[in-house]
Amino acid sequence: MAPAPVVALVPGIWRIPLVRDFVNGFILRDDDGQVTLVDMGLKPSGPKVIAALAAIGSAPSEVTRLVLTHAHPDHAGGAAHVAAATGRGFDIHASDAAYAREGSSPPRDRSFLLGRIFDLLSRGQDFTPVPVERELADGDVLPVVGGLRVVHTPGHSPGHISLLHEPTRLLITGDAIFNVRRLRWPVRAFCTDFAMTKRTAAVLGELDYDLAAFTHGPELRDHPREAIRGFLARERLA
Template structure:
């Protein structure tokens, strides 16, 4: 296995470092070889996702599901490239599905100057290449992925932002609810649709059970991750 292309997290679960550890995707593989991809990084990341498949001995034809935690260009930018190779559409939360289909980011938080600037320059089909949405997921459902992948709706960063809990390996994928870049931190405020909502809904991550926390921005936490996330959330309480 080419270690630089994938980072093993648990049996049949890998992180794909798409821009070093700063932007990550994930692979989950069923015992029968079916593969699920989660997040495809920036526009240039598509080939890295495909190379990561090869590194674990899988092929694009093994991919049966492609999931986006949300419709932002650093997660969906490489998605169209991957889709052309796998022939698969995308599973996205209902509240982000229309944005993924038109290739646009959801609204930014206009209470911040930078958010208003991003909003001004966002155009349908210009943020990332439009995607085929083949399934809309909902909060609490368990996707039939590698023993069960639970959808945890954590809106705020985007309306349909989700975190994902792989129940068999007890691995949490936080999405952009929380970053782990130079320590645990909130996502950039101006990138959120509603930053205050992001803070409120992330608290559900402290109530879940998991042994490893994986982040779409930053390296994973393997040592008592639930306790670390609960400490972070406890020190950043909202009204």
């Protein structure tokens, strides 16, 4: 049986499983029908994002905002397709905006051999460049479904963000933390600064939320804040 095109999280917000549960995007829809899309997955996933809109009864013409948590090809790969289908540019943190415009990933962590190899092999463009409409900053509150707060969690990339929807107490971690079989860090060599990734993720344990959603892995519905705080505590002691 084919996987469902969307997974309902809270009223007005859905997860889009773009590569099963391993790579996810998100849909947020206001009461007036305006739609915000967050993260577009790999290059082949652009049409899946548009199909997910149809699954909730929305159309590309109703999309009024596009958001990228960061400029990596498994999040921005499908972005050019979605931008063309909706006629919209992207909101992305100011520190990742130039990379999105260029279609290139930020530098990898060169303290790891694999990071140095990835940087050496990089040919400059990892995904089709995308238009940037707004450059975001930490603490910005987007007028989306009652307010979507930008939480700057750099390290995975310089402008990596998590998102907190305070009205429904939903956290989207982005790639600050994965939930692939268990809570874990993103791949170290894919980060710009892995040590910073670990430091800035601490803020996710300080926020208030009742549901945690991940761009890699399924959501946590059962005491997610306690689970994330426990993970962060264990990692500090490791």
